[in-house]
Amino acid sequence: MSNPCVTLLEVLGLIVGIGAWFCSLAATIMPQWRSQSTELLIIESFEVGLWETCVVHEVAGMECRPYESLLGLSHEIMLARSLMCLSDAVGLLGIILLIPGLKQVKSCRWEGGWRVKRGLKIAAGVLFCIAGIMTLVPVSYMAHDMVMKFFDHSVPEVVPRFEFGDAIFVGWAAGFLHVVAAFLLFTSCIGMARAEPRLVFHRRQDEYKTTIEHSGKRTEYV
Numbered sequence: 001m002s003n004p005c006v007t008l009l010e011v012l013g014l015i016v017g018i019g020a021w022f023c024s025l026a027a028t029i030m031p032q033w034r035s036q037s038t039e040l041l042i043i044e045s046f047e048v049g050l051w052e053t054c055v056v057h058e059v060a061g062m063e064c065r066p067y068e069s070l071l072g073l074s075h076e077i078m079l080a081r082s083l084m085c086l087s088d089a090v091g092l093l094g095i096i097l098l099i100p101g102l103k104q105v106k107s108c109r110w111e112g113g114w115r116v117k118r119g120l121k122i123a124a125g126v127l128f129c130i131a132g133i134m135t136l137v138p139v140s141y142m143a144h145d146m147v148m149k150f151f152d153h154s155v156p157e158v159v160p161r162f163e164f165g166d167a168i169f170v171g172w173a174a175g176f177l178h179v180v181a182a183f184l185l186f187t188s189c190i191g192m193a194r195a196e197p198r199l200v201f202h203r204r205q206d207e208y209k210t211t212i213e214h215s216g217k218r219t220e221y222v
Helices: 004-029 075-101 113-150 166-195 204-221
Strands: 034-037 044-048 052-057 061-066
Touching: 004 075, 004 113, 004 166, 075 113, 075 166, 113 166
Parallel strands: none
Antiparallel strands: 034 044, 044 052, 052 061
8 A cells, every 4th residue: 555645755756847847947947047138118028038039018918039149149148048948858858757657657666666666756846956057057147247237337327228027037947846745755755765664584404493392292291
């Protein structure tokens, strides 16, 4: 009989992992990594993403244009694009490995199959940790770069500066949720190992010797 606590941790780990992957994918696609608005044109703002730049106008709407040259990108955007794509791939692989490792999924039914399920969950947890780190690194680096440039006193105050976009916060949420999903899976593996029944083997040879000794004592009394 499966432990309900282990099952609950597994289901929560799967739900949080899927939510983290969707947040990471959304942060990768969203153009709102850097946001800039000027005091001269209040109704117009600029958005910079990993794949395109957009101009947002309250009346005309949003107009986006993709980057024309890959080599012309800044190193921050190239680093963020590479790590975010890797994070999406690693997170998806973790979800694929986690599904057959759940106790409620009918897989690995042979004797000792629980060890295979436990290994799949541990591998999925490790992949979630890697995906979370790959998400937090570019997001935090981009945020740090914007903060340093925002408080740069060498730039005149009249020059507009970039601020945090919505994708920054979504990326932080994705990295945090990936780490939480990994923690839930690791905890379920510990509970699974403790709740798994273990067989106790008796030594038939010792029992056989004891039977012979008792038989010998009965013969002496006769």
